[in-house]
Amino acid sequence: MRKFLMSTAAVAALFAAPMPMAHAEESVEVLHWWTSGGEAAALDVLKKNLEAQGVTWKDMPVAGGGGEAAMTALRARVTAGDPPTAVQALGFDITDWANQGVVGDLGEVADKEGWDKVVPAALQNFAKHDGKWIAAPVNVHSTNWVWISKKALDAAGGKAPETWDELVAVLDKMQANGITPLGHGGQAWQDATIFDAVVLSLGTDFYKSSMIDLDPAALGGDKMVEAFDRMTKLKGYVDKDFSGRDWNLASAMVIEGKAGMQMMGDWAKGEFLKANQKPGTDFVCIRFPGTQGAVTFNSDMFMMFKVGDDKKKAQLQMAADIEDPAFQSSFNVVKGSVPARTDVPDTAFDDCGKKGIKDLAEASSAGKLFGSMAHGYAAPAAVKNALYDVVTRHFNGELDSKAAAKALAEAVAAAKG
Amino acid sequence: MADLTTTAPRAVTNPRATLQDLLPKIVLAPSFALILIFVYGFIVFTGFLSFSGSKLLPDFSTWVGLNNYVRLFNHPNWITALKNLAIFSVLYIVVCSFIGLALAIFLDQKIRGEGFLRPIYLYPMALSFIVTGVAWKWFLDPGIGLEHVMQSWGWESFSFRWIKEGQMAIYTIVIAAVWQSSGFVMAMFLAGLRGVDNEIIKAAQIDGASTLTIYRRIIIPLMRPVFLSAFVVLAHLAIKSYDLVVAMTDGGPGTATWTPALFMQKFTFGRNEMGMGAASAIIMMMMIFAIIVPYLYSELGGKKK
Numbered sequence: 001m002r003k004f005l006m007s008t009a010a011v012a013a014l015f016a017a018p019m020p021m022a023h024a025e026e027s028v029e030v031l032h033w034w035t036s037g038g039e040a041a042a043l044d045v046l047k048k049n050l051e052a053q054g055v056t057w058k059d060m061p062v063a064g065g066g067g068e069a070a071m072t073a074l075r076a077r078v079t080a081g082d083p084p085t086a087v088q089a090l091g092f093d094i095t096d097w098a099n100q101g102v103v104g105d106l107g108e109v110a111d112k113e114g115w116d117k118v119v120p121a122a123l124q125n126f127a128k129h130d131g132k133w134i135a136a137p138v139n140v141h142s143t144n145w146v147w148i149s150k151k152a153l154d155a156a157g158g159k160a161p162e163t164w165d166e167l168v169a170v171l172d173k174m175q176a177n178g179i180t181p182l183g184h185g186g187q188a189w190q191d192a193t194i195f196d197a198v199v200l201s202l203g204t205d206f207y208k209s210s211m212i213d214l215d216p217a218a219l220g221g222d223k224m225v226e227a228f229d230r231m232t233k234l235k236g237y238v239d240k241d242f243s244g245r246d247w248n249l250a251s252a253m254v255i256e257g258k259a260g261m262q263m264m265g266d267w268a269k270g271e272f273l274k275a276n277q278k279p280g281t282d283f284v285c286i287r288f289p290g291t292q293g294a295v296t297f298n299s300d301m302f303m304m305f306k307v308g309d310d311k312k313k314a315q316l317q318m319a320a321d322i323e324d325p326a327f328q329s330s331f332n333v334v335k336g337s338v339p340a341r342t343d344v345p346d347t348a349f350d351d352c353g354k355k356g357i358k359d360l361a362e363a364s365s366a367g368k369l370f371g372s373m374a375h376g377y378a379a380p381a382a383v384k385n386a387l388y389d390v391v392t393r394h395f396n397g398e399l400d401s402k403a404a405a406k407a408l409a410e411a412v413a414a415a416k417g
Numbered sequence: 418m419a420d421l422t423t424t425a426p427r428a429v430t431n432p433r434a435t436l437q438d439l440l441p442k443i444v445l446a447p448s449f450a451l452i453l454i455f456v457y458g459f460i461v462f463t464g465f466l467s468f469s470g471s472k473l474l475p476d477f478s479t480w481v482g483l484n485n486y487v488r489l490f491n492h493p494n495w496i497t498a499l500k501n502l503a504i505f506s507v508l509y510i511v512v513c514s515f516i517g518l519a520l521a522i523f524l525d526q527k528i529r530g531e532g533f534l535r536p537i538y539l540y541p542m543a544l545s546f547i548v549t550g551v552a553w554k555w556f557l558d559p560g561i562g563l564e565h566v567m568q569s570w571g572w573e574s575f576s577f578r579w580i581k582e583g584q585m586a587i588y589t590i591v592i593a594a595v596w597q598s599s600g601f602v603m604a605m606f607l608a609g610l611r612g613v614d615n616e617i618i619k620a621a622q623i624d625g626a627s628t629l630t631i632y633r634r635i636i637i638p639l640m641r642p643v644f645l646s647a648f649v650v651l652a653h654l655a656i657k658s659y660d661l662v663v664a665m666t667d668g669g670p671g672t673a674t675w676t677p678a679l680f681m682q683k684f685t686f687g688r689n690e691m692g693m694g695a696a697s698a699i700i701m702m703m704m705i706f707a708i709i710v711p712y713l714y715s716e717l718g719g720k721k722k
Binding site: 068071072075078079096097099100186187188240241243244380381382385389392393395396397398407411414 | 472473474475488491492493494554558559560578580581583666667669670671672673683686687688689690
């Protein structure tokens with residue numbers, strides 16, 4: 001694979017160098033992995049906006065695997081010295097690329113349009129590097145959501161749980177009613193998504209010290225043992241065949257009434273809407289019990305690369321279009337996420353979207369908006385995956401809670417080394 | 418001066434003969450150069466990478482010595498991967514050879530319909546490991562596959578959920594891999610069996626040896642070179658095993674079915690740990706060399722004697 005990649009890179013380098021000269025008109029080349037129906041439709045809005053302004057859109061979609069394949073393609077392009085104009089990217093991947101010194105500078109347009117004031121500070125940590133804007137955030141997904149089937153909830157008392165104990169009580173009742181209480185897919189990132197919320201439910205300070213500051217005392221401490229105990233408790237509510245299941249199949253279980261609830265980021269909402277379910281009447285969206293007021297986020301951004309002067313203007317135009325409030329609204333209504341700037345009106349959004357926008361603004365101003373560990377906004381890829389390993393091994397019963405907390409601290413130390 | 422006298426006559430030789438001499442070299446040169454760069458060149462490149470502190474991109478400005486190898490062998494996932502490789506390769510090679518030999522012996526009994534049966538066993542080899550993996554994933558999934566069907570047919574207590582159990586999941590990969598490859602091993606053995614000299618067998622029959630004894634004492638020992646070839650082919654497939662694992666379990670449940678090749682891919686491209694990924698690739702290459710080099714030595718060295 002690597003041999004293939006390097007040879008491709010070398011060949012690409014031979015051919016790519018004289019290419020840019022051929023294009024006198026303005027164009028942007030965009031590497032992304034938004035190829036599925038709703039995502040592609042959302043991105044098409046941006047494409048049309050740019051084309052109306054005379055900028056040609058050269059599409060470079062690399063589908064699959066949450067962007068891993070796209071990042072591999074990007075490696076080849078950057079190694080060959082011919083990066084695309086803009087690349088969809090997440091969290092610490094952006095920081096990692098910025099450290100390689102290959103990213104562009106959006107300062108000109110960001111200053112003019114006052115991004116500093118409207119984009120939440122927690123997002124700026126990633127979209128800015130050394131004080132320079134390098135990426136344009138498209139949206140904010142928050143990950144500490146629970147999606148509950150209204151019918152199953154009514155049968156289990158009808159009150160949405162607000163604390164851990166109430167959650168356990170509802171799950172118990174759902175189990176007594178004969179359905180799978182928790183619809184879940186046993187893939188490392190899904191286990192980690194629940195783990196994020198569980199850690200956050202034990203306190204925002206605890207989340208910050210363990211997941212973001214990676215404090216060994218917090219990672220291996222008693223509170224982490226409690227977090228793992230809660231994971232064990234939740235494991236008791238999933239069905240036997242959960243291992244390896246995709247997240248949208250877990251959503252389908254809730255939609256069909258086979259499962260009571262799913263703990264997943266707000267992209268799950270799209271599955272409910274596609275099945276013609278209405279927020280409030282068919283399903284209920286709540287924050288993970290005990291985390292109301294705080295938000296763990298992940299945000300899709302377009303990272304801008306250093307390009308020649310002939311392409312610079314189109315690049316800045318694209319960045320400006322992404323941060324356009326009208327685009328932010330229309331894109332995020334389709335995608336299920338919320339706008340990456342806090343001054344976008346929420347009129348076009350459904351109830352869950354409105355709650356998401358309100359929660360985000362609230363958490364941001366209270367300093368309780370944190371990057372999601374499970375989605376690469378709390379720690380770099382190496383550390384994130386080291387955390388995944390331990391969380392998923394514990395969730396699959398290979399480690400008990402005490403051993404898991406110890407392993408967590410060790411794994412993070414090893415990954416940082 | 419002696420050199421001059423010896424080279425002088427060559428200059429007078431026919432230019433056509435010189436061309437004939439050079440032509441094979443000219444024809445082979447491009448592929449030789451390509452292999453030199455893209456195979457051996459990149460092996461050396463990977464070797465350098467494994468001693469560097471490369472993370473996201475190749476980075477030759479920081480050297481970390483053997484640190485990547487130390488971290489590799491302290492990593493629980495690598496240890497899991499090595500254990501899985503041991504389980505997988507031993508079972509895969511032994512079971513494939515056994516089934517392949519048994520099928521070949523049965524087919525060698527001059528039975529009717531051999532031409533029909535042989536391709537049936539051989540066809541799984543025509544599928545890629547990805548297809549095999551996806552098919553077996555569904556087949557073994559308790560919710561939709563074998564267990565579900567058995568239970569819906571009335572065998573309520575039937576349970577076969579290895580693919581969902583961390584301790585057993587690696588064995589389901591062995592099952593799928595054996596299904597895929599044993600037909601190929603059968604073909605190798607069948608070719609070997611057909612090559613056995615009939616005279617020997619007739620001589621043994623005249624001496625009064627039973628069929629079982631003939632197979633045990635004469636034919637199977639004669640299969641030694643086939644065993645060796647099968648071993649080399651299967652062993653390197655086992656070390657490279659990546660696509661089957663990705664399609665069936667993607668390393669799960671948890672990290673239970675990680676293999677070295679999966680480790681290499683995930684660390685190099687997923688975790689931005691190119692140095693460690695390169696170190697694992699070098700270890701895998703050393704494992705393959707440990708198998709191939711003695712084999713080549715015995716094959717090539719043997720003929721010179």
